[in-house]
Amino acid sequence: MLDKSSIEYWVFDLDNTLYPSENNLFSQIDKRMGNFISRQFDLPLGEAKALQKKYFQTYGTTLRGLMTEHDIPPQDFLTYVHDIDFDVLDRNDALRQAINSLDGVKVIYTNASRDYAEKVMEKIGIAGLFEDIFDITSAGYIPKPDPRSYHKMIREMNIDPSRSVMVEDIARNLVPASDMGMKTVWVPTGHEWSGAGASAEHIDFTAPDLVAWLKSLVED
Numbered sequence: 001m002l003d004k005s006s007i008e009y010w011v012f013d014l015d016n017t018l019y020p021s022e023n024n025l026f027s028q029i030d031k032r033m034g035n036f037i038s039r040q041f042d043l044p045l046g047e048a049k050a051l052q053k054k055y056f057q058t059y060g061t062t063l064r065g066l067m068t069e070h071d072i073p074p075q076d077f078l079t080y081v082h083d084i085d086f087d088v089l090d091r092n093d094a095l096r097q098a099i100n101s102l103d104g105v106k107v108i109y110t111n112a113s114r115d116y117a118e119k120v121m122e123k124i125g126i127a128g129l130f131e132d133i134f135d136i137t138s139a140g141y142i143p144k145p146d147p148r149s150y151h152k153m154i155r156e157m158n159i160d161p162s163r164s165v166m167v168e169d170i171a172r173n174l175v176p177a178s179d180m181g182m183k184t185v186w187v188p189t190g191h192e193w194s195g196a197g198a199s200a201e202h203i204d205f206t207a208p209d210l211v212a213w214l215k216s217l218v219e220d
Helices: 025-041 045-059 062-070 074-081 093-100 114-124 147-156 171-179 210-219
Strands: 009-012 105-109 132-134 164-168 183-186
Touching (some): 025 062, 025 074, 045 062, 114 132, 164 171, 171 183
16 A cells, blocks of 8 residues: 555546546547648558558657658647547546545646646646646656656655655556656556556556545555
């Protein structure tokens, strides 16, 4: 069990971590990323999806690959892929209560944009609970799991890694956090990419049901 007395900072990923992947919000983004690449380079959709996956695996995000390989303006990409239906998300009062019960500073750390993150947080009912949002623009478009992004995040958010917890659905994104001394919580989704790229030594806790895991901390 996590020693709550040693924790002052809670760092939460957003997509597929604070809402269920079954809600199919991110699947809309995934589809639009493929469409963006297909239109941008006049590629069949299958080839565009393969390129999208390659960039995600190589660079951490599709956007970073497009910026590095093709000098794509990041805001053009972000505006297009985040033009989605947020109504698939449900308000989660149990999650709000669980997060609100945590003592300490709480921040969102996402590879998405601030505007997108705020819309998601509003829909699921957790707006106003977090000190700040460290988004992809704040990171200088350097995404998780690049360690440079984490160092920038803790510096700008004034976070002590040794007194922090990071919660994330993509296991490989927990590796730099663990290496910096953070306690790590993996929220598995069942997707093939969710558990790839990390060993057990980088994952301190596994929380298939994040709300239940957070409640167990309060009840302990």
